[in-house]
Amino acid sequence: MAAMPRLLTTTGLLFSLAVVTSGCTGGSQPSASTPAPTGAEAPPAEDAQPAATAAAPAKPRERNEVWTDEKGQKWFGNVPMDAFFDQPYEVASNATAIGGPNGAAPAAAMGEQTTAQQPAEAVAATTPATEPATPAQPSPDTPAPAAAAGGDSWDQLLPLADLDEEIKSIRNFLQETVSSVGNYNSSMMMIPPKVATLAALAEVARQRQESVSWKEDAAWVRDLAKKMNESPLQRGPKDQKRLQELFEGVSDIFNRSKPAGLEEPPAEDSFAESAELRSLMKRMEEAEKTLKTEIGSADALASKKTMAQHEAAILAVLAKIATDKGYGYDDDEFRGYGNAVVEAAQAIRTSTEGGDFSGFEAAMSKVATSCQNCHSKYKND
Structure with missing residues (x-):
């Protein structure tokens, strides 16, 4: 007798599920005011029966009758038994959200499109425009970049005509001064500034962008002038002869006839090393x-x-x-x-x-x- 209430409860539950299922798949007609679905969503025709129902025998069955057809399929009335859960109470008591532990259903399951699936136009319409980045402002303590100095290159400070004129003046002076001991002795104190200027201007000519005819030999001119001033000048023929020989080498270079056997000058020689x-x-x-x-x-x-x-x-x-x-x-x-x-x-x-x-x-x-x-x-x- 104790099993009787459980049997009645189970039977009642199965009966309720059958009624609900029958209501979901039954032949109730939609209201005339409800728009008829179109395309793939259109419901089956009124007289269409589920495949499982079509397989049921023609003999009418009771609504709550449990029976087995010739293929071994169990039925509860006109509803196949495999439509019911094996453990209905456990299923009914499971409160886990369908979308997972966080309760968020996947977008695809909800019929929504992800950004990757949406058309480009839709993404552009829904994506907020990126605000232009604000340019970084310099710190008040950061000094502004210094402007490049203008007008003080060698070419601008000393035009080619003035370079040629100064070189010519120095050559004429030295030509006269070192030609004899007397001239040398009388003008000896004027020689160092002229020779130092010659050495410095030879280096300027070497560094100029605008070329001079003797630019490729400017280092030799600089080196020979440097040697003319390498020691304090003394009166007499010794230094006069020494300067005369060095100056002849300078003159030959300016005349585009560089003497053979000249010592190779340093590739780089600063102004300080060439001119006092x-x-x-x-x-x-x-x-x-x-x-x-x-x-x-x-x-x-x-x-x-x-x-x-x-x-x-x-x-x-x-x-x-x-x-x-x-x-x-x-x-x-x-x-x-x-x-x-x-x-x-x-x-x-x-x-x-x-x-x-x-x-x-x-x-x-x-x-x-x-x-x-x-x-x-x-x-x-």
Whole structure:
């Protein structure tokens, strides 16, 4: 008797499931106001029966009758028994979400398209536009990049015509001076500044972008001039003969007939190794003195324009050479004085070209002030 309630409960559960299943697959018609599904979603015709139902025998069965057909298929009324769970209570008590432990159903199971499956137009329409990145602002403590210095290349400081003119002047001077012992003795003190300038300008010619006819031999000119000043000059024929031989080699190079057997010069030789700074300063002083004494009026500036521009160019290029760190004055203050002279010399050329005598005087004053301040601090170093 104790098994009777369990049997009744099981029978009742099976009956309820059969009713629900019959309601899902039965012949109830959709309302006339409900739009008829189309395509693949259209329901089977009213008189269509499930395949399993079609396989049932024609003999009518009771709704809650359990029976077996000739193929061994068990039925509960008109519903096959394999439509029911083996353990209905366990299935009913399982509360696990269909989509997994997090309760999120996969997009494909929900009939949604992933981004990869969506058309490009749909993705573009739903994807927010990327905001342009804000350019990084420089820190207030970061200095702005220094602008490249302009107008102070060798070609700009010393035009080719002025380079040729200075070389010609030095050659003429040396040709006359070393030709005899008497001439040498009388002009001996003037030789070192001329020779140092020759060595420095030979290196400038080697570094220039605009070529000179003797550029490929400029290192030999620089080296021969360096040797002419390698020791203090002494009066008499010994140094006169030595300088004469060296100068003949320089002249042959300028005449495009380099002597055979010349010692190979160093591939790289700094200005400081080729020309003594003190001797270059004497040539700078000469240029300043010439400009000051020869150009005393607007008329003189106009009539001696070429000479003024030449001396200003020599002043500018030698002032720049003087700032070479090889001379041992590798500090900002010294370079500041040198750069001030370079700028003033360029201003002299500009004012001379435009006939601006007031500008010429202002530039000359800047040269004098810069040189005086520099000498007061560095002359005895």
